[in-house]
Amino acid sequence: MSDIIYRYKDNVYLNITNKCPCRCTFCIRNTEDAIGDAENLWLSKEPSLEEIYQAIDAYDFTGCTGVVFCGYGEPVMALDNLIAVSHYIKEKYGFHVRVNTNGLGDLIHKRSIAKELCEAVDSISISMNTPDAKSYNEVVRPAYGEKSFDAMLKFAQDCRKYLDDVRFTVVSVIGEEAIEKCRKLADSLGVPFRVRQYSE
Ligand code: SF4
Secondary structure, rough: OOOEEEEEEEEEEEOOOOOOOOOOOOOOHHHHOOOOHHHHHHOOOOOHHHHHHHOOOOOOOOOOOOOEEEEOOOOHHHHHHHHHHHHHHHHHOOOOEEEEOOOOOHHHHOOOOOOHHHOOOOEEEEEEEEEEEHHHHHHHOOOOHHHHHHHHHHHHHHHHOOOOOEEEEEHHOOOOHHHHHHHHHHHHHOOOOEOOOOOO
């Protein structure tokens, strides 16, 4: 049994794809099959829009404070479904919707996706991961190589044009020195910055 929807703390998470163009050294997919109350976040197949709607409508959202697109894959790999599902959740259930992304959507889709994504969700968290392109390539190992870090930074700046609640995130395990470099870079680009724990 695989989970399209699962809960972790106060949020409900949507696992709408297992596709991702990265191979992050720290990716939880490398070591666990699930997080939160999920049993298995490896999908037997990529879910259709109808299957995602069915999973949502069957779910008990009691006590939920928000919905987050974040699972065992990069959510914008399923961009059309993400946008449709976000509108569905907001209109039918009234939840605040966030997407956690690696920020490489423009490279994935070979066009700028900032505007359409920002019009669909309430909040975007973009994983900066490291403070420079060299370390980013070593840690994130993106399929697009060298240009990925700058594309991720530009994507964040583009999103800020359309949506207030856009932020960079790093995981606390990268250490204080790297965190401060990332913070300075985020400040210089005018994008809010948040340090999160590994499991968030
Ligand atoms: S971008 Fe996310 S899903 Fe993809 S490898 Fe990195 S941590 Fe895993």
